[in-house]
Amino acid sequence: MVQYNFKRITVVPTGKDFIDIILSRTQRRTPTQVHKGYAISRLRQFYMRKVKFTQQNFHEKLSAIIDEFPRLDDIHPFYGDLLHVLYNKDHYKLALGQINTARNLIGKIAKDYVKLLKYGDSLYRCKSLKVAALGRMCTVIKRVSPSLAYLEQIRQHMARLPSIDPNTRTILICGYPNVGKSSFINKITRADVDVQPYAFTTKSLFVGHTDYKYLRYQVIDTPGILDRPFEDRNIIEMCSITALAHLRAAVLFFLDISGSCGYTIAQQAALFHSIKTLFMNKPLIIVCNKTDLQALEGIPEDDMKLVMEMKAEAMKTIIGEGGEATDDCSVLLTMSTLTEEGVIAVKNAACERLLNQRVELKMKSKKLNDCLNRFHVAIPKPRDGKERPPCIPQAVLEAKAKKAEEAAEKEKRKLERDIENENGGAGVYSASLKKNYILAHDEWKEDAIPEILDGHNVADFFDPDILMRLEELEREEGLLQGLEEEDFEMDGAEMSPEEQAALAEIRKKKYLLIQQHRVKKSTAESRPTVPRKFDKDRQFTTDRMGRQLSTLGLDPSKAINRARSKSRGRKRERSTDGGGNDGADSMEVDGDHQNKKLRMRSRSMSMSRSRSRPPSGELVPGEGFKDTAQKKKAIKIAKSSSKNRNKEARKGEADRVIPTLRPKHLFSGKRSTGKTQRR
Numbered sequence: 001m002v003q004y005n006f007k008r009i010t011v012v013p014t015g016k017d018f019i020d021i022i023l024s025r026t027q028r029r030t031p032t033q034v035h036k037g038y039a040i041s042r043l044r045q046f047y048m049r050k051v052k053f054t055q056q057n058f059h060e061k062l063s064a065i066i067d068e069f070p071r072l073d074d075i076h077p078f079y080g081d082l083l084h085v086l087y088n089k090d091h092y093k094l095a096l097g098q099i100n101t102a103r104n105l106i107g108k109i110a111k112d113y114v115k116l117l118k119y120g121d122s123l124y125r126c127k128s129l130k131v132a133a134l135g136r137m138c139t140v141i142k143r144v145s146p147s148l149a150y151l152e153q154i155r156q157h158m159a160r161l162p163s164i165d166p167n168t169r170t171i172l173i174c175g176y177p178n179v180g181k182s183s184f185i186n187k188i189t190r191a192d193v194d195v196q197p198y199a200f201t202t203k204s205l206f207v208g209h210t211d212y213k214y215l216r217y218q219v220i221d222t223p224g225i226l227d228r229p230f231e232d233r234n235i236i237e238m239c240s241i242t243a244l245a246h247l248r249a250a251v252l253f254f255l256d257i258s259g260s261c262g263y264t265i266a267q268q269a270a271l272f273h274s275i276k277t278l279f280m281n282k283p284l285i286i287v288c289n290k291t292d293l294q295a296l297e298g299i300p301e302d303d304m305k306l307v308m309e310m311k312a313e314a315m316k317t318i319i320g321e322g323g324e325a326t327d328d329c330s331v332l333l334t335m336s337t338l339t340e341e342g343v344i345a346v347k348n349a350a351c352e353r354l355l356n357q358r359v360e361l362k363m364k365s366k367k368l369n370d371c372l373n374r375f376h377v378a379i380p381k382p383r384d385g386k387e388r389p390p391c392i393p394q395a396v397l398e399a400k401a402k403k404a405e406e407a408a409e410k411e412k413r414k415l416e417r418d419i420e421n422e423n424g425g426a427g428v429y430s431a432s433l434k435k436n437y438i439l440a441h442d443e444w445k446e447d448a449i450p451e452i453l454d455g456h457n458v459a460d461f462f463d464p465d466i467l468m469r470l471e472e473l474e475r476e477e478g479l480l481q482g483l484e485e486e487d488f489e490m491d492g493a494e495m496s497p498e499e500q501a502a503l504a505e506i507r508k509k510k511y512l513l514i515q516q517h518r519v520k521k522s523t524a525e526s527r528p529t530v531p532r533k534f535d536k537d538r539q540f541t542t543d544r545m546g547r548q549l550s551t552l553g554l555d556p557s558k559a560i561n562r563a564r565s566k567s568r569g570r571k572r573e574r575s576t577d578g579g580g581n582d583g584a585d586s587m588e589v590d591g592d593h594q595n596k597k598l599r600m601r602s603r604s605m606s607m608s609r610s611r612s613r614p615p616s617g618e619l620v621p622g623e624g625f626k627d628t629a630q631k632k633k634a635i636k637i638a639k640s641s642s643k644n645r646n647k648e649a650r651k652g653e654a655d656r657v658i659p660t661l662r663p664k665h666l667f668s669g670k671r672s673t674g675k676t677q678r679r
Contacts, residue, residue, distance in 0.1 A: 004079055006158035009068045014152070015145030019138045022057045026050060026134075032670055036123045047130040048117045054134055055110030058141070062103040065151065066096055076166045078246035085238040087154055095147040095154075102144045109136050162207040169358065170218045170247050171210075171350050174240055174275075175254035176268050177224025178261040180289040182206070183337035184254070185221040188347045193221055199262065200224055203236050205243060212351035220249070227271040244278040250354035251284050252346070255307070258293035265299070269306040276313055283353035284317045285333060286310050287346055292336040307332070 013021060030053050034046050072080040072089050083089060113133035120126035173181045177199035185191050189208025194201055206221040222240035226233070233241065244251065255268055272286075288296050288307070299307070314331045330349040335342030362368060416431060423429040434445045451458055460466070495503070542563050546556035614620055617632045625631040645653070 004070070004075065005163060006070070006155075006161060009155050009158065010064065012065055012148050012152040012155055015142050015148055018061070018141050018148065022054060022061070023134070023138075025057055026054045027670075027672075029053065034123070038123075040121065043123050043126050044117055044120050047120070047126040048114050050130055051110055051113055051117065051133045054137060055106055058106045058137060059103055062099055062106075065148075066099055066103070069096060069151065069155075076246070078164070078166045078242065081242045081246060082161075082239065083158075085235055085242055086157065091150070092154065095150050098144050098147045099151070102140050105140050106137050109133060109140070162205055164205065164207055164220065164247075165218060166247055168218050169215065169351075169354055170220060170249035171252065171347075171354065172220050172222065172243060172247060172249040173252045173254065174222050174225060174244060176226070176256065176261055176263050176271060177201075179224070179254040179256040179268075180337045181221050181224070181254050184252075184287075184289075184335075184343065184346075185219050187337055187340060187343050189219050191219075191221070200236060205239055210347065210351075212348065213355070215351075215355070217351055217354075220247070225271060225275065227267060227274055241275070241278070244275065249282060250350045250357075251279055251282050252350055253279075253284065253286050253310075255286060255288050255310075256290055257288045257296060257299055257303070257307075258290040260290060260293060265303040265306055269310055272310050272313070279313075279317065282317065283350070283357050284314045285331060285346070285350055285353065286314050288332070288334045290336060290338070291334045291341070292339050296334050 030050050031046065034043065038046075070079070070083075072083060072092070080089070083092065110133065113129055117126055117129050120129060173184060175181055178197070178201070182193040182195050182202050185206065185208050186193055186195065189210050191206055191208030193206045193208075200223065202221060202223045204223065208219045208221070210217050210219055220243060222243055223236045225237050225240050230241075253272060255265070256263070257265060259265070286307075296307075311332045318331065330353060333342065333346050333349060335346050337343060420426065420429045420431070432446075437445045439445060449458065463469075542560045545563070546560055549556035549559065616635065617628060619625055619628045619631055623631065625634065645655075
């Protein structure tokens, strides 16, 4: 099955880009260094290679353009005529012919200049011949620049054409503009054709696909056709005419019987008779659309007569296919794409007619006779009159019966949704919440609970512990009321004026502290952390705390000492004895000598390490070493591994440096003319 995919055609560069591509490739793929001291044979070979390489690249690129574009005489007539309608095949062939001529001219130029280069007697002569050869090749390409631009436009347009297979099962939709063709293809396929209430919304062919009897059908929506002479039709209408003329498909001629498309039934009938020659040997169905606006039986008598004449013409296609003239049920069909009434019937009828015609054609072909000789159809005959029913094992029958019982049980069970649908649906049916109550008798479920029973209120006996809970609540409420009264006494007017003034001062101070805290918290991210000794406000000092505590009648000495000890931090106390054995020796020296010795010892200890930290070589539990020797060895290996890194002044293993000041990938190779600032 032939498939035409025009999207695979490569991009055609413009003349200027074409020259840049070829010359840059020649510069990159051939040697560029030559000296006048070389032998003349080497100089000739150097420049001959450049000319041949350039000609070869031009030849490959131009040959690819010529080969990838389709030849109108070799492809299907549908695509040949469609390309002729869209682009004018004379211009198309002329452009490809100019490309072919340019390819031949470039080959002749290269051949001539290679002959001249064989007799070059100096470096200057060979170089001049090379420049002339490449210049003439580029001039040839510049002359065909309009053809290259034209072919690029054609390639872009061909890439947007739909992929239509002319040999597959196809349904073709045609008719006047705005009769419902695009709406129909949108209903039966997944195509998304634009539908608007004006004529010629569809300006090109659109393709969709549908399935019928496990076979894929191609549905083509054509632009609208007007009833006018052939030579007056535009490109949009000629696309439809081309599809009708060359595609072997089932044709659906759409007829708007309501007249809302802007054309009468008489005008549509005239169009039908003018293009009926294109319907020959094709299954034809007349589809009366928009029956939601106007029924077929309600149209005037003259219009009905025209419809019957079109039906008679469509019946001839059935007779031509070998059918009977009485089979007119699938020739004239009615439908409405708005209400979707009859849409599937039209699709099925078209698919069935097309399938029958394709089967008939295959049966009449010579290929079928060659295949029938290889087949033998065996028809079994009864050997006697005895009945032989199928033998089904008993286990299989029991399994089937069990499955049938389970299915019946599932069908018997009613869900709440089924009951809701039977009783009016949501909003009408109200589900009973009492039907799942577990009671002694099922008839008690729907009984209403009385309010008074035997002269007593039923609610009083609903909870047996209600009195006990009431007492607990009353007791808790009393406690809460007592707490509220105490708070009220603290806030009330029973306090003395001095206490009230002190309370007001405390509340004011508390309010100010809260506000200050909120301001600091809101600006915490942008406000730097300032040590307290640099605080200009000096708000939090021990002197201020002492004054405030003294005004309250409290002794501030302990609080001040505690604050000072906290602010100083913990200091290590120095012991006067340097160990157990040093006690006796320290008694023999005088006090000044002993203090000096202790000061020097403590200074050296603080400079080297903390006294609470063990020596570096001493084993500490939990470090993962089995003994002190293993730990020292590990420390030694770590120091030796970092020695080279320290020599290179690197901070760590991730501190990467580039030792080469002139990287080779930036300072080697050919340098083109122009600026080299990026190097």
